[in-house]
Amino acid sequence: MSSHALNDSAIMLGRNLRHTLRNPATLFGALLVPIILILVFVYILGGAFSAGGEYIDYIAPGGIVLTMGYGVASTAIGVANDMVDGIIARFRTMAISRTAVLTGHVVGSVIRTVVCVALVVGVLLLMGFRPNAGFADWLGVAGMVVLMAFAISWLTVAFGLAAKTAEGASFATFPLVFLPFVSSAFAPTGTMPSGVRWFTDNQPFTPIIETLRGLMIGTPIGNSGIIAVVWCVAMALGGYFWARALFKRDPA
Template sequence: MSTTTVKNALTDSSMLVRRSLKHIVRYPSMTIPLLLGPIIFLLLFVYVFGGTLGAGLGNSGGRGEYVNYVTPAILLLAVAGAATATAVAVCTDMTQGIVARFRTMSIFRPALLAGHVVGSMVQTFLCVAVVLGVAGLVGFRPHAGVLGWVGAAGMLALLTLAITWIAVLMGLVSDNVETASNLPMLLMILPFFGSGFVPTDSMPAWLAWIARNQPFSPVMETLRGLLLGTPVGHQAWIAVAWCVGIAAAAFWGATALLNREPGR
């Protein structure tokens, strides 16, 4: 790839990233639901179920301990919830002719997706920061050092990248906005069938197996270890492998769909 090609690719990508960021600023109605959902779940599980569920955690138990236990799962819900806005944005571009218009221009094609990915990651991290602040107000007390916070941020960034590429792929395969808004629901449901809200030891054997062997559980256990000092073991490497594998597969699928000529 020549220097000129690289320069054009960076220019096109930065232009489309700015476009996505402007959409976030101009349409806050797409961001507010992404905040409300995780915050409502946080308050529900802490104040309604926290006393009972916390009693089963051992140690001192109770609502105070459960806040620390459940917050990593809520952060993952914030990441997964952002996929809906990304899928809808991509589908809107595809169905309203914007991408078709871009195809007629001399533009670096992957930049069309890069703009959505980077914009969505910025939006997601803003939502995660707000949710983390609310969690602090209701009693979340991490005792991580600088390296712990850096590791947690890196883990969330890697997961966000994987989820965002899945959302882009969902937007590309959707025929309309309604479909694009419904497909990411699975990503919101999956954390509930993991170790996010109750320990897997309390589940039936078949469900515990599913919970331990799905992508979100190792990520949640890694976040708990980094932020709260619980044992991480090999969970971090499993979490990274899941995120990298999902991101790579979704990236390949999305770019293949984008490069496919219309009508084929």
């Protein structure tokens, strides 16, 4: 990437971060629902599940992934609003790197999502979450969180560009907040019916959750780490090329 594109990306990133600071409800909304759901699962429904240990320790990785799904939803809405308001059309006519416009949204989304995850981890610790991860394990957790945030941020940018309205963009992100509920986030997949178990074992969020769980509380990771990285790379590339194609298309 040229210095011109990097400078443009930094400008677009600054624009997105300023929007976040002016609208803190964006972060609040991304935090509120996951925290409420974690509280419900731990203190109301937790007794109904057998996860082979403290339930708060088991669901912590799922809570992190759920937070990320809610965290990136605002990105799709922001991009859709830029489309509706004509901001994207104006950027297309300016001497700005087209990649920079998209990159600014993605990097801003990653930063917001990582902040949300850090705050939710703090809440989990207050609730009794006790990871036994070492320094290297926490580096792995951070790497997986950033990689997943980067991947789904590109998807949400594409969702926002493809949507006709902010409401449509918000609805398009539904799979990102729904899939954690049909994964190993809140219950072991072995307790599920065979058809559901096949889906949960093969959807993208389960290996990510299992990797985070293994890094934080020491459960076996197996090949989940490799599968998680492959899924993240696939989502990032798919979102990137889709977003670029949508950004370049004739708005007419």
